[in-house]
Amino acid sequence: MPPWSDFEPFIVSGLALGGVYALSGVGLVVLYRATGVLYLAFGAVGAMGALIAWSVQQAGAPGWVGWVTCVVFAAVVTLGYGLLFGPPLAGRDPLVKAVATLGLTLVLYGVMDLLWTTSGGEARSITLPTDNGGFTVASIQVDWTQVIGLAAGVVITVATGAFLRYTKLGTAMRAMANDREITATLGVPVRKVEAAAWLGCGVLAGVAGILLADLVALDATTLTFLVVSSLAAVLIARLRSIAVTFAAAIVIGVVHDLITPITSLTNYRDMTPFVLAAIALLVVSRRQVISRSREEA
Amino acid sequence: MRIRAAVIVALLLFVLFGIPQLFSLYYVDSMTEVAVYSIVALGLGVLVGRVGLVSLGQVAVLAIGAWAAARLLFATTQPYPVVLIEAGLITMVAGMVIGLPALRLRGLYLALITLMLAGAITVVLDTINFPNGGRGFLGYNGSAVTPPPIRLPSIAANDKAYFQYSVVVAIVMFLLVFVHTRTRPGRAWAAIRQSEPTALATGINVTLYKLWALALASFITGVAGGLLAGASHYLYSIDFPAQNSIILLAVVLMGGAYSMWGAVVAALLYQFLPALLQNWGVSADWLTILFGLGVVQVLTTAPAGLADQVPRDLARLGRLLRRRLARARPMGPMGPVGPAAAGGDPQ
């Protein structure tokens, strides 16, 4: 076992990694609460947006143009998907809706590899101006982008939680996610609310995409399947509480990095999200059967 | 019924004896993979189609089977069928041990937990690697310069013979599942898929039958893993990425999770189409896109998949044609002369 001081920098990097998982995980739960769909294409949409931003920057445009393009792209694709496939699948089991988004994920993944090949040993990367400069904690540097990543997670958690609970539009979204038919009969403008929910989701995916591309890697495979690790946090929160998702993601990130200096376990550290999610789910389900009933929102 | 059986037998005979003669070795090898993955798709079909359990981790189960088979093939000199059965049993036990606690979950949660478990297994396999003739429990020698290939069955030591061997094993696995569906487990599964509370109320031990389905699916996937070990000669953890489980689910949905033909169609989509496109110089990415579109399409319009729809569509097409021809035919006193145009079929 290494001495305690060796673990300190890993706590800091673990918090940053947790922030990454949180950004993704919170986004997924927010979308689920607002639309009833577990939007598994969240990572893929953000990845493709980030690659488009990269291409835009390579073509000579200033950085911010790229970011805006990324967010716009993510918003358009997500809105398009929601409007096209939201209504036909609205009455189906959440599992079906989630698997349908896997279809979108595959389409985007294929397109990304076609358009941004990896044949030249190209190492693409996105840098944000906040990458330079930061402060030092536990003898390692923390850059502002990581702080923004963590802060974005917090802001999204708090803001969307409040939005969904206290505003009229947010309440309408939650009702629709619960039961579209009944909400329509209550006079809620279903199509408009739906569009607003998906649009918001898309913007979220785009912002997360740029941040994650900077914080993790600009690689289609990594970013697309990062959602799998953040799903662990989502599962621990049982797809319900945004705040629990955030907290779980942070814990997962910190535990994952704390295992790094332990030589006997270090190669298994990528199992952390999966093991923690499995334990949490199985412990909780010991007494009850867990199912996604319509009444839970 | 008899005609159908005869057609199936004829088709199988063609596959067993015609394909090795007619196709080049490239396609024969690809067809061996189709045979292997048709078993895997069948297992996933049992889970998804018969019991309603969506598993996003079948490729990890396949990897366990392949690992077990490779270890046994290197460590022992047991005959191939014995090794295949052992690999199946080991995978079955692993599947049940891992799956049993998860059975308490339903729907989306269950699917996601299978994804989590598959992710964990993938990380473990990445670290311990596949056996390559080394010693110790893991049988992996990381420093070997020329690791030995996995041995083949003595009666099927070349490509064509191994293809036929794989097809035979696949037929046996399909028969195993077929027998299950026609007897008590099959009826219990159908009841569970209809409505779980009702099934419980009628006294069906839901957990037991779900476990049985899990055991069956894991067993045949394990056997498929053993076949894969022989076909591949060398196994690497990079061959079993977690995302393949997603593509596998996609093709099973497209092929049809409810029928056994669906498993064959799924395997053709998964292994034969890529080989074909590779030959034509088309990037495999187009297939990924196609599968993505296919999943969405299937879920929104045709949940029973191609294997169910195509015969129905062909039959409908046939009736449509017959009706058109009947209208063109001269009318006799009792109606159209010729084969009776039966009244419109209900959908």
Add this chain to the structure above:
Amino acid sequence: MRGHMPSLGAMISARRTVVLAAAIAMTAAACSSSSSSTTSSTTTPTSTTTAPASAAAVSTSQCGTNPGVVATGTPIPLGVIVTNQPGTSFTDISNMANAYFTCVNDNGGIKGHPIKYYIETEQTNPTQIAAEAKQLVDTDHVVGIVGNTSIIECAVDSAYWAKLGYDVIGSGIASQCWATPNNITVNMGPRYSSDGAVQYALAQHVNKVVFDQSNVPGTGYIAAGPNALAKAAGVPITDLTENVPISDADSVAIKEVDDAGPDGAVVLNFTPPEALVILQAAQKLGLEDRVKLWGCSTPCNTDFLAQSLGPKWNDKLFVNAELAPPDTTNTPTMNLYKAIYEQYGKKTVTGGIGSFSQMGFTEAEIAVHALESITSGTYTVATVNAAFRAVTNYNTGMLCQLWTFGDYPFHIANNEDYTVTPDNGKMVQAQGCTLISSVDPQIAQYRSDAGTAALAPAS
């Protein structure tokens, strides 16, 4: 999952098309007896007016023996198998080789015969790789295999090629590429390239080496070389592996730096995107100066990486370069390579000037040199591969040494290398041609088998 009722017309038309397409596909596959694998398209040459100054002095027609005359005889079929999957793609190598062959075909061919290059791509699936080898032999009837670059192809197909008498010239990755009599490469591969990087670090008198590599097949074999070198120098070495793609680069960088210490070296063996992610993380964390130096095996030798890394890594990161640095080498062959890239390769070689396309060029160059030496006029498996085996002391213009095939139990034809370092967006030479140390037992064995042929410098 319950279903909705789809519209009948839509379903029928959709399904009918699928059935029809499937039927056609099956028939086409069954009936395909003629070549059906991809032949790379000979793209019409793009204009050469934009070539850089040094390359403009070189006309691409130098690649062939009959400038300007398009070859129209019976083709000589050659084949290649390269990995092409998301995250790992070596198509630049085969595409550059194809560009070279196209140039040769435009300028006389091989005594009037054009080369037909069949490219098979694979996704690291052993059965697929084995099947593609059979496709090349049974359907395309290739007489030689040039340019193979694959994570596992050498392992899967070595025995098959040996049985049929093919001597494969490629860019190796798997250990078998340097372990059989019928496999030879133009590169050094992960083990010997890592040797070179570690050797350079040891020469700078570091007191600890941390060797981190991606968890691909054969990590033990790869690490054995650096471990032997470090042991002989009396320097402790730690071996680490990471699962790729890396999603937690921060912790990887911290781990490496902590282990190496202020007078240690961190040596990486990863593909460029993964290495970049680790190095960028180290920079963001402010760790790049916490060790004495950073090293990397040859994949890092690309301008893309130099541009993405920035000036903090000048003279901080030392990359083993298996081939001559294109930016600082002004020889006729290097200029010919750049000119051929400009004219024939620009569309398909997406990585541009760099190690991958250099390897493709060199392999094609050797193959053409061997083919041109055939005087009998017959190009069969036997004659072509005998010609390959006969190549001796050939100056490729890209390597430190003269290249010899030789009749040895295994081949490490390239065992002398450069070291480069980033310099404001480009990779520049930090150390000239240096032999890989014979402390590595495989190197020692090869040099003992090959004698002086193993050491012949190119200049």
